[in-house]
Amino acid sequence: MATQETRPATDLPTVATAYNGVDRNAFIFGWNPQAELWNGRLAAIGFLAYLLWDLAGYSVLRDVLHIIGY
Incomplete structure (x- = not known):
């Protein structure tokens, strides 16, 4: 019966590569897969x-609805 070998920790990649072989976490300007990751991260931070x-009691939506009469 053969034993399954485990991969040593040194064989793990040092960066997460994207479809184009570039680090997925790199901040690259333009239309690329990295832009979607950063867009999602920044949207989550904004939300x-x-x-x-x-x-905290400062609601922009509530204030706008109050101004227009709802």
Whole structure:
């Protein structure tokens, strides 16, 4: 019965490569897979910031609805 060999930790890649072989976490300007990752990360940070702002009592949406009469 053969034993399954385990990969040593030194064989792991040092960077996460994308479809084009470039580091997926690199901040590269233009239309590329990295832009989608950064767009999602920044959108999540913005959503969390607005959620915390709203929980603190400063609601932009509530103020706008109050101004237009709802």
